[in-house]
Amino acid sequence: MVAGIVALHLLLRRFFPAAGAWAGATLFGIWALGFALPIGPVGSVAIVAAIGLGLRARRGVQGVLVALGIWALLKEFDGIEHLYSTTIAWLPGRTATVCALFALLALAGYAASVQLGAEPREPRAVLPTDPPATRNTVVAESRPVLARWLFASSLLATFLSLASYEQGVVVPALIFGTGLLLAPKFQVRFGAQSLHWGVLVGYLVLRAQLVPVAPSGYQRQVLRFGPGVALSLG
Numbered sequence: 001m002v003a004g005i006v007a008l009h010l011l012l013r014r015f016f017p018a019a020g021a022w023a024g025a026t027l028f029g030i031w032a033l034g035f036a037l038p039i040g041p042v043g044s045v046a047i048v049a050a051i052g053l054g055l056r057a058r059r060g061v062q063g064v065l066v067a068l069g070i071w072a073l074l075k076e077f078d079g080i081e082h083l084y085s086t087t088i089a090w091l092p093g094r095t096a097t098v099c100a101l102f103a104l105l106a107l108a109g110y111a112a113s114v115q116l117g118a119e120p121r122e123p124r125a126v127l128p129t130d131p132p133a134t135r136n137t138v139v140a141e142s143r144p145v146l147a148r149w150l151f152a153s154s155l156l157a158t159f160l161s162l163a164s165y166e167q168g169v170v171v172p173a174l175i176f177g178t179g180l181l182l183a184p185k186f187q188v189r190f191g192a193q194s195l196h197w198g199v200l201v202g203y204l205v206l207r208a209q210l211v212p213v214a215p216s217g218y219q220r221q222v223l224r225f226g227p228g229v230a231l232s233l234g
Contacts, residue, residue, distance in 0.1 A: 010108040099165030109154030116147035162203040
């Protein structure tokens with residue numbers, strides 16, 4: 001749980017000031033531990049309006065999209081439901097929570113690597129109008145070692161999210177959305193993101209080898225259909 005809150009904080013820091021990121025991560029932690037906060041629909045609208053106005057001046061359309069995402073989160077967790085019983089105490093919910101934890105780690109690692117310049121960028125071609133001194137200039141490596149480790153951790157977290165729960169198949173799409181928000185003028189570099197999709201393809205191949213594709217006997221019994229079933233339903 002602590003790791004998930006830290007991962008959420010690292011992700012929120014890419015879009016909000018430090019105070020806002022800590023507030024969002026703390027609020028998620030309070031919800032997940034089973035404490036209810038009576039925010040309600042009016043409070044949700046007020047919070048999203050304040051965030052949207054603050055981000056609109058900084059990120060334009062990207063700020064509006066982030067505000068809409070937060071609005072959806074507040075609508076889902078508006079303080080009425082205690083999340084502890086559904087996310088930790090209940091075994092299927094705990095599995096989904098572990099999947100979400102690794103998904104957050106994957107998003108946070110990818111966002112941090114993008115900010116540090118880990119995505120591969122094609123070098124600009126030398127033009128005839130360039131000054132002669134720049135033709136022999138050696139361009140230093142712009143991707144620090146830390147960014148590479150963060151990107152590698154994002155790939156590992158993506159695989160662990162897929163291994164935890166089937167809903168982890170959405171992580172590459174979330175990575176694409178994160179890159180879309182962070183990219184200037186929505187110009188996403190797909191070179192690095194293709195590795196996350198490769199992890200997804202590898203997971204699907206591995207799953208097909210380990211998990212039977214044909215329905216089990218129980219599934220055939222539950223999903224059976226015939227004249228008797230039709231008469232019973234009628």
